[in-house]
Amino acid sequence: MVREILRNLSKDFSVEFRTRFALNVSIAFAVTATVSVSLTAGGVPFPSLVQSILLWMIIFFSAMNGLSHIFVREEDQATALFLRITMSADSIFISKFIYNQSFMMIVLAVVTPLFLFFLQVKVILISYFVLTILSGGLSIAAGATILAAMVAKAGGKGSLFSILSFPLLLPVLWVSIFATKNSLDGARPADYNSLVFLLAFSGFISAISFLLFRFVWIED
C-alpha cells in the first residue's frame, strides 16, 4: 500500500510538473488579484480586517483554480480507468490528498509573501500568522480533495468546484480570517484555539472524505 502510494505520488508529481498548468494558473490568478487590488487601492493601507479578508479570498480562489486539476486531468486524458483497475481507491485518495496538500503549500508560499509585499501589511505576531496560514491551507486542501473527485466526474465544469467548496470551507475561512486579523493587530495575545479548530476540522473532513471516496471513485 505504501509503495503504491509512493509510486502514484511520484507519477502525479512528474506529470503535473511537466506542464505545470494548474500551478501556473493558480499563481497567475493570485498575482493578478493581488496586483489589481494593490493598484486600485493606490498604496493606501487597508484596515487589518479588510486585509485578512482579501488575503483569504485570494488564497481560496487561487486554490480553487488548481486543486481540482489532479482529478480532472485523469478524466480528461482518460487515464482514470487504468488507475481504477491497477490501484485501490484508498491509496489513490491518499496520494492525491498528499499531492494536493503540497500543491496548496506551494501556492501559499507564493501568495502570502506577494500579498505582504504589495499591500503593505504589517504582521505583529509572526509565528502565529504563519501557523494560521499553514493550518488554514491544510484545511482548504483537505476539504477540496474529494470535491475535486466529484467535479472531475461532472466534467470539471468551471466554477462548479468553488460553488461546491464554499459552503464546506466557510468555517475554515471564518476562523482563518479572524485569526489572521488577530495576528495583524496583535491586539490580543495569540489564541491557539483557532489553530486547534482548523486542525480538528481538517482531520475530521479528511476522515469523512476518506470514507466517502470509494463511493465516488469506484464504478460498479
Add this chain to the structure above:
Amino acid sequence: MLIRQVIKSFYILMPLAILMAFLWAPSAEILGDFSRIIYFHVPLAWVSVLAFLVSGVLSAAYLFDKKQRYPWLDEKAFNSASIGMAFALLAVITGSLWAKLTWGSFWNWDPRETSIVVILLIYIAYFSLRSALAGNDRRGVIGSSYLILAMMTLPFFVFLAPRIYDSLHPETIINADRTPHLDDRMRMTLLISIFAFTSLYAYILHLMNRALAVAKRLEEEYHAAD
C-alpha cells in the same frame, strides 16, 4: 396505510392553524399583532431543517443500499431537498420581515440567519452538482455523497456561529422578561401550526415520490418495448 391518512390531516389542520393564529391566539405584549408571523415562521424553519435532515438520511440510505432494495432513494432525497429549499426561502422571507419590524433591519447575520444561509448555500451547490451530472449514471452516488459531506460540516457552524456573531434571536424577544413564556394558547397554536406544516411537507414529498415512481415505471416500459 394509516400514515397516508394521517399526513392528509393538513387539509384540516392548515385552515385551523390559520384561524387560530389570527383569531384565537392573543397578541404578544410588546410586538402586538406583528408577532402572529411566528406561527408561520417557526414551522417553516422547522420544516426546512426537517426536509434537510430527511434528504441527508435518504442519501446515506442510498449509498448503503447497494442491492437497491428501495428504489430511487437518491431522487427521493432530491425531492425532499427541493421542498426544503422552497420552505427555507419562505422561512427567510418571513424571518426577514419579522426582523425588519422588531430589530429594524431586514438582515443582520444573527447565528440562525447564518445557519439558514449556509443551508441554502449547500442546497444551491447540491442542485448545481446534480444538474451538472445530468445523464450521468454516477449522479445519485456523487450527489448523495456531497450532501452527506456538507451535512457533516454543519456541527462546526453550530459551534462557531454564536462565538462570532451575537445572537438577536432569543425566543425571549416576544416578551419583556428574559423567559420565553408563551401563553398556553400561543403554544397550542404554534404546535398545531407545526403539525400542519410538517404534514403538508410529508404530503408533498409523498406526492412527488409517487409521481417519480410513475415516471420511472413509464421509462422502464418504454425501454422494455424497444
Add this chain to the structure above:
Amino acid sequence: MRLIRTAFWVLIMVSLLAAALPESRSDVLYTVTAVILIVWIGLAFFLYRLDRKITRLEKNQQKMKQ
C-alpha cells in the same frame, strides 16, 4: 366513513371558532384571515386535484401491466 370524519373535523373547527369569537379583534385581522384562507383553499384544491391525477395514473399503469 369519510363523511363522518369530515363532519367531526368541521365540528372541532366550528367550536374553536365559537371560542374565538367573543374576544374583540380588529377588522384588519378578519380581512387578513379571510384572504389567507382563500389563498389556502386554492392551494389545497390544487393539491387535491394533483393527488387525484397521480392516483389515476398509477391505476392506469397497474392496468397496463396486467
